[in-house]
Amino acid sequence: MRRWVCPRCKKGKIAPNSPATLDVRRWCLPCSEETGRLVERTCPARDRENARRAASRSATSRRRREAAERRDRDRHSFDGLDVRVETRRLLRLKAWNGHFTGRTPPNVEVVRSRTPGTSGKAFPWGNSIRLIFEAGNDRGTEAPETTRRKRSELRALIAHELAHLVARIPRPRGGSGRRAWHGQRWRELFRAAVAEETGVHIPTGDRTLPQIWSDAVDAYLQGPEASP
Ligand SMILES: [Zn+2]
Ligand SMILES: [Zn+2]
Numbered sequence: 001m002r003r004w005v006c007p008r009c010k011k012g013k014i015a016p017n018s019p020a021t022l023d024v025r026r027w028c029l030p031c032s033e034e035t036g037r038l039v040e041r042t043c044p045a046r047d048r049e050n051a052r053r054a055a056s057r058s059a060t061s062r063r064r065r066e067a068a069e070r071r072d073r074d075r076h077s078f079d080g081l082d083v084r085v086e087t088r089r090l091l092r093l094k095a096w097n098g099h100f101t102g103r104t105p106p107n108v109e110v111v112r113s114r115t116p117g118t119s120g121k122a123f124p125w126g127n128s129i130r131l132i133f134e135a136g137n138d139r140g141t142e143a144p145e146t147t148r149r150k151r152s153e154l155r156a157l158i159a160h161e162l163a164h165l166v167a168r169i170p171r172p173r174g175g176s177g178r179r180a181w182h183g184q185r186w187r188e189l190f191r192a193a194v195a196e197e198t199g200v201h202i203p204t205g206d207r208t209l210p211q212i213w214s215d216a217v218d219a220y221l222q223g224p225e226a227s228p
Contacts (some may be wrong), residue, residue, distance in 0.1 A: 004041035008032055013041060076110055078133055079150050083108055083158065087129075090158050095192035099166040103127075106165055108158075118150075120157050122164030129161035152220030156213065159197065163189040182209050190216065198223025 004019070005012045006028035017027035031039040076083050087108050091100045100106075107128035112135040131154075137193040168184040190212070195201045200219035206216065 002043045004047055006039060006041050008035070008039050010146060015041075015043075017043075017046065022069050030172070076108070078110075078131075078154050080149055081151055081154060083101055083110060083131060083154070086155060087158050087162070088166070089198070090155070090162055093193050093196050095196045096166050118157055120161045122161040124165050124168045127165065129158070129165065131157060131161070138148070148225075149221065151218070155197065155220050156194065156216040159193045159216070160190055161215070163193060176195050187212065196221050 001014050002017055003012045004015045004025060008031040009028060011028065011030075013025050013028075015023065016073060019026045028039045028041055066094050066210075073082065088105070091210060104127065109128060109130045109131055111132045113132050114135060115132075116134050118134065119132045121132070123129070163186050164181070166189050169180045169183065169185065191202055191204065194216045198219040202215035202219050204210065
C-alpha cells in the first residue's frame, strides 16, 4: 500500500501500489467535482523509485558501454600504442599511390599468442591485416629504449602488412608465389613507406627479408618519433 496524493488539493489517500484505473482511490473526487474533469492522484514514493531505477539502469548501461570500449582499446593496444591509430596514420602515406583513398579502411585484427615475438599476416582480398603479439609482451613496463624498439617494430610491421594489401600479389602457394609475396613490388612499396615515415632510406639491392626487416626497424629507431 502506498500514499497517493492529489496534485491539486495535496490531500492523500492510502491505495495499492498500482490501483486499477477504475479504482476510486486513484482519483480525487472533490477536485474532480470542482473542476469538472477527473483529477488523478499521483504516488510520489513510486515516482521517486521509478526515477531511481531508471537512473541506475542508465548507469549500468553506461558502465557496460565503457567496459566494452575499454576491452576494445586494450585489445588494440600494444605498449601504449593504439594499433588502429597507428594504422590510420600509415594509411595516409603517399607511398601507397592512393590505394586506400576512398576505400573502406582495412580491418586490423589483433591476436595475442604464446609464441614469442611479433608477426603479422595480410589478406589483400579480405582487406584486412592481422597483427600477432606475444601475450603479456605489450605492457610498457621496461626500459625506454626497449619500448622504443618495440614501437618501431610495431610500426614497421603495420607498414609491412599494408604493403601486402597494396601489392595485391596472389596469396603464396609454393616456392615461386612465396618469392613474389615479398618480391620487387612489395619491396618497393615497403621501402617507400618506411622512407616517407622516417625520412630514412633503407638500402636497396639484394637484401634478404630479415635484412630488410631490420633495416626498416632501424629506420624507425633513427627517425623522429612518429605522432598519430
Ligand atoms: Zn484534490
Ligand atoms: Zn610479409
